[in-house]
Amino acid sequence: MKKKKRISIRNLVEFIMKHGSIDNTISSNIKPIEGTRAHQMIQKSYDENYSAEVSLKYEFEHNDIKIRVEGRADGILIENNEIIIDEIKTTLKDVNSYNDEINNLHLAQVKCYGYIYCFENQLDSITLQLTYYNIENTSINYIRYKYSKDELEKDFLYLIEEYKKWIDLEMDYIENRNNSIENMTFPYDNYRQGQRELAVYVYKSVIEGKKCLAQAPTGTGKTISTLFPTIKAMGQGHTSKIFYITAKTITREVCENTISIMKNKGLNIKYTTITAKEKVCKMDEVNCNPIYCKYANGYFDRINNALKEILVSKNDYSRNTIEYLSEKYCLCPFELSLDLALFSDVVICDYNYVFDPKVSLKRFFDNRKNDFTVLIDEAHNLVDRARNMYSASLSKKDFMELKKQIKGKDKKIEAAINKINSYFVKIKKELDIKISKDLQNYIELDKEPIELYTLLRTFIEKVDEYLSFNNDKNEDLLNLYFDVYSFLTIGEFYDENFITLFSKKQNDIEVEINCIDPSNIIQNIMKKIKSTIIFSATLIPNEYFQHMLGMEEDYFISLKSPFNVDNRKIIFGTNINTTYNKRVQTSDEVVEYIKACVEVKNGNYMVFFPSYVYMKLVFDKICLKYPNICCVVQEDNMSEDEKEMFLNGFNNPSEETRVGFCVLGGHFSEGIDLTRDKLIGVIIIGVGMPQIGTGRDLIKKYFDKNNNNGFDYAYTYPGFIKVLQAAGRCIRTTEDRGIIMLLDSRYNQKKYQYLFPREWFPNSIAKSSNHVKEICEAFWNDSN
Known part of the structure; x- marks a missing residue:
């Protein structure tokens, strides 16, 4: 059976012919639904001589591969016995500007349709029409070209011949790849x-x-x-x-290392790791403007030749490799990673x-x-x-701050902001009534803020118009512009699983559309x-x-x-109440439980708390009462270097005891590997329950209405997952041994015991800090 391959005419044209620069100053901001509606409106404006959405395909064989190039012409018009292929393009630009600035990609696409139609219907020539429609002012421009079949064939076959080169490159690689996969065995001696x-x-x-x-x-x-x-x-x-x-x-990184292990056993495969643009950008600021960034300038002119070299010389496109290739070929590292992903088998x-x-x-x-x-x-x-x-949010304050900055520069944006402000003022009055009546600083609605959407779209249009004529680098303007665009994008998904929330926060008014489910x-x-x-x-x-x-x-x-259950001891301290209102009262007991656990055997321990405030309370008390215990604490908003320094303190265990105070759900409670004696104990205070607040209460309310499990869906399950993740830091390999202690009276409840994973049995219940010490001594003595 012959191999089959398909490519759309649009993708073929863009892949072979795309040129120029990456340019964030050029954006259509036309939503797909708006483009579709414009297409349908134009198509319906014709009579019965116009056929809409006509499928066209061209098939050929190349090296035992059956290839189909296919697409749909927006319309085929018969006018005075003349066949006209119509391609509709929506735009925010002046439609008449296309008379002098021909878009070669648009023209190439309709020329492909024209050739295939001539080929199928044995025509010697055909008329092609590019229809440009401005989605804002509804202006329209019809641009026509007439070509012979021979002229169209020359251009079309050029695209096909260029595409064949890429197919040959790809198929040679895939054959080698598949042979290596067939011969690949599991890379370890045993499962x-x-x-x-x-x-x-x-x-x-x-x-x-x-x-x-x-x-x-x-x-x-x-x-x-x-x-x-x-x-x-x-x-x-x-x-x-x-x-x-x-x-x-x-x-x-684990995924990359795993692929490397298989490659060392003979696997031939390509992978690309995509890293966020902000992290890999080589410039001082992320500004994809060809005037500012040399890696963006001329990117599409260089990319295909670079790819031809890269794809035959390398298979591993990690972040470091992409940064090296970016410098070698002067290409935007982020866009390069996206283009390499097209040719990769695994995308991380x-x-x-x-x-x-x-x-x-x-x-x-x-x-x-x-x-x-x-x-x-x-x-x-x-x-x-x-x-x-x-979910997305916007605040009145941001609009008013921008109004001050834009004042005198653009009256249309000012007017758009004034209308948005009037909307927020109206909401503020409703909130003031709500606060005085119900002492509640928010209004919850199960419907979209349609009126606000309309005002925001006007704001977007006016900013687009302003930026097309002004090279304004006002960060507040651009940030708010993208926040509004994001808000409108999320609004397209709004359904019965969303809610709208208006809230008063100090002197500001905020609107949120929240995805609850x-x-x-x-x-x-x-x-x-x-x-x-x-x-x-x-x-x-x-x-x-x-x-x-x-x-x-x-x-x-x-x-x-x-893992062997004998390699760990799970202890529950169920006589300590760590609920919010009891934390100060029971904090001295928590200190004693921690001290009893860590004093039995010298080594590294981590203690996890549900909040920074609670953690700091216990940390200060244990440092004051037991200064001989080396305690380190996770600070809020630690930099990457600070996180690394914190972990490095656990990488080289000494004979002293080191206790790290950390937050559940934070950086150190997931994804870190401190194996063997780098971590011999994990202590978890509480059940990890998220802080009670409006957002979580809305989730509770929603699921109570749907399945009566609201509290569990909003609080219990998310909290317990954080507990499980933190507990999982202790035993990472078959050689690891350690203590896992959980302190909270709620672990006595059947609801929580039902959630315990099977490896948490058997376990021990500690009735006091002295009992904790006895249990730990027995465990470590058995280990010796």
Whole structure:
């Protein structure tokens, strides 16, 4: 059976012919729905002699590959027995400017349609029409060209011949890649407990096009157990691209290292790591303007020749490699990573490149279903991350600050801001009534702020117009412009799973559109993907994640921990109340429990608290009462260097005891690996419950209405997942031994005991700090 390949006419033209610079000063800001409506309006303006959305295709064979170039002409018009191919383009520019400034990509696209139509219908010549429609002022311009079939054929075959060169490059690589995959064996001598089972389910999910939800404890080896079978399935043609997405830099590095291990065993595969633009930008500020940035200037003129060299010389496109290549070829490192991703088998990136509507990779995740596989690492983070991705806010204060700066520069923007301010003033009056009546500083609505949308769109239009004539680098203007654009983008997803919140914060008024339940959005994105593998050590309770992630006729697997339960001692101190109102009262007891645990055996310990305030309270008390214990504390807003220094203190264990005071859900409670004697104890204070507040209460209210599990969905489950993550820092390898102690009276409740993972049994209940000391002494004596 011959291999098949398809490419759209638009993608073919843009890939071969795109030229010029990356330029953030040129943006259409035309939403897809607006473009679609404009197309439909123009198409309906014609009579029966106009056929809309006409499919055209051209097929050819090249080196045993059947290739289809396809697209849809916006319209074919018959006028006075003359055939006219119509291509409609929406714009914010003056439509008459295209008479002198011909857009060669637009013209090349319609010329491809024209040639295919001539070829199919045996015509010697044809008329081509570019229809430009200004979406703001509804002006329209029809530009016509007449070409012979021979002229069109020359240009079309040039594109095809250039495309064949890339196909040859790709197919030679894929043949070698698939041979290496076929010969690849599991890179370790033996599977760990649960690894083979997980790998089998992942493989079945990929070839059957299903989701797999895997609860896999620390030590399972999740990265190799998901990558290996997916790459095997790729070699057999079941998936064309793998996205490994994660919320942590360290897990991206684990993925890179895992691929390197397989490559050392003979695997030939390309991977790209995508790093945020702000982190890899080589300029003093992120300003993708060809006048300012040499890496943006002429980017598209250089990229294809650079790619031809890069793709045959390197296969690993890590952040360091991309930064090197960026300098060598003078190319924007971020855009280079996106272009290399097109040719890569594995793309390693953050969640937002798949799920966030503002930054998702449109070149991969458009509205069409694909045959990709997405591996979601640390998937317990996905629900809250998605909730944040699909929420947005704006404040009255920001608009009024901008008004001061723009005063006298542009009356249209001033007028737009005045109308937005009037809207906020009206809301303020309603809030004042609400506060005086209900003592509540917010108004909650289950409908969109439609009136505000209209005002914000006007603001966007006026700023667009202003920026097209002024090279204004006002950061506040640009920041607010993008905040408004983001707000409107999120508004397009608004449905019954969202709420609108107006709140009074000191002297400011804020409006938020909040995604309360992101499950439909997550599931709709996953429906476009052939297979999604969702894995974490803390997908508990599984019913919650199955509901939120839409697991129906899919696979669910829960693996046992590969670690010997005798290597750890789990202690519950259930006679200490750590609820918010009792923290000061019981803080002395907490100090004694911590001291009793860490004094038995010298080594490194971490203590996790639900808040900085609570942590600082206990930290100050233990330092005052027991100055001989070396205590270090996680500060708020630590820089990357400060975080590294903090961790370095645990990398070289000495004979002294070192106790790190940290915050649950923070940098040190997830994703860090302090193996063997680098960490011999973890103490968790409380149940990790998020701070009670309006946002969480809205989630509670929503799910109470839908499934009566509101408190658990808003507070219990997110909190306990943080507890599980922190507890998981203690035992990372089969050689690790340590104490895990959890202090809170709520661990006596059946609700929490139901959530305990199976490896938390057996455990010990400590009735006092002295009892903690006895339990710890017995454990460490047995270890010697």
